[in-house]
Amino acid sequence: MANIQQVAQKAGVSVATVSRVLNHAASVSPKTRLKVENAIKELNYEPSMLGRNLRNSESRLILVLLPSVSNPFYTDIINGIQTTAIANSYHILLCETDSNPQRENIYFNMIKNKLADGVISMDPTVNMQKLNELAESHPVILCSEYEEGGSIPYVTIDSELAAYQAVKHLITLGNEKIALINSDEKFLYARQRRSGYERALKEFNLPTRAEWIYHTKDLEFQNGVQAIRMLLELEEKPTAIFAVSDTLAIGALKGINGSGLHVPNDLAIVGFDNISFSNMTNPTLTTVSQPMYKMGCTAANLLMQSMKGEQVESVVLDHDLIIRESTMG
Template identity: 45%
Template sequence: MSGRLQPDAAPAATELTELTELTEPTEPTEPKGTPEPALSIAGVAERAGVSVATVSRVLNGHANVRAATRERVMAAVESCGYRVNELARNLRTAESRLLLTMVPDFGNPFYAEIVRGIDSVARQHGYFMLLCDTGADPGRERSYFDLLRRRRADGAICLDPATVQQALADESVSLPWVACCEFDARVGVPYVGIDNYRAAGDAVRHLLARGHTKIALINSDEHYLYAQQRERGYLDALADAGLTPRDAWRVNLNCLDYEAGARAAAALAQLDDPPTAIFAVSDTLAIGVLNGLRSVGRRVPADIAVVGFDDITLAAQVDPPLTTIAQPMRELGETAARLLLKRLAEPQASVPGVLLPHRLVVRQSA
């Protein structure tokens, strides 16, 4: 949007209609003497210090309201106990005000802050978010996309593997969805993520700068595009240093579980020629690595250094605290939601992909 926002004006005819969609408080209060009259829409506006038209715009998710104003209005509405009559509005506008967030693994804490970011922006714009567990299964993904086709949801944010996205692209590229974290720019769908190749290279170069030349990689499912990109970053950083890793130092897993990381690390540590450092492509794997090394009597970082990826909350709490690549998780979610809302507001507009910055967080594990 360009230019300055216009000051609050008189409500349009459609806005006046929308004002009738406020209902009484959802839970009646106990009477205390003479009952207080229900607060009118004008009272909500007065409490928030805005016009009646502004209250209408906020409740109907219009974009041309300042964030601070939107927050004041929603606080006033909530304090009054009012809610929007969603059914009446949806029948009139053919909007559900519902956004889907498709996550391949609820058990991975990496997704939690991303989901919070999506939900925060969705709520600011009058949308609800439905969290969908796809299990990275194209069939389950299609069932959620059917909600878009039937107008049961307005848009979707997909965190599933790029292979799943590619399978859906031909039939779903015209639907309003964006890719978050895991994306393939060739699919032609708006996306937000980080430069996984460069981030992995930064992790390996940190280990090289610490004097390590025997650096192992514990990777996840190679069906994920990020896993392919991080492996290339690892290999190219070593090649630039004139090093070629042993095949035995490259482990591919089909999951991101703590236990899988622990088993892989224990096996690496007991090789005849073990690595002196391990780069794991997620913090969940890396935290498992710490436990696996401890189980076979290896000290971190004295015997084997460890670097993870993501900077989940637990990374700073383990022993030793984990050196890792930090992703801006909440910002990833917020940006994905804004891209989707832009696509909904301007269906014909070209919505570009966005790469957000990462950073190396140095702690005691490497």
């Protein structure tokens, strides 16, 4: 592969002139520009990013931290980030942390090593202390999960409100005994969704029972199956379920189908996230839709701003309640 020197030689100009042509600088006469362009074509030259990156001390790579690519929750966010990044001639590096601090370190080092210019973190288990440290000297944006009162800009939705509306939807369908399948409340969104759940119940003077709130360890399908098993063994069984994630809801659905009960006649279910599979289950799942794609675009745009050195403000986006078969009795 030819380098800039060889192009310059072939075109009979200096490397500076070639570089000017490459970067569309104004001050090149049409005549020499043509000579250079011909030389580039003849030699089949492609500028090396390695040289360029070193000189510009940027890699035009951004890191996207997430616990696992297998989680369908992230796919559309990633698409949004990706599209925005490419439009700004950046590339994204998907970084699976597996909630493993060692992996996380590898990625943080890539930033310090100048192998990447900025980070978008979607990992709720990320080491916030380290991330904050990193954010002091490098552009960092949080997406979806964030730190209340923290200094890192974020993009998210109003989880409390979304949960409130989801539960209210169940209430207006006539349900009075509504259970919550929540994840670990060490996560901010879990606390917010619980709070929305309780606000709706209080507003309608419905009972809140501790045994109707089930906390799962993870957000996996199996955790949902487990949760519904416990809830169905209660003396006072709920007639509706609000699960804080679709995978949990789909697990619950599977559990209910297995126990001979019918959704939504015996039990209504609302999930959260509107993952693509929520539309493929039987019955299809009512769920809260986050504007995933837009979240991704927004996060990427904030990061671009931050990398330009501009000040950025956090963004809260709108959500939607998608009503499907699992609540249409």
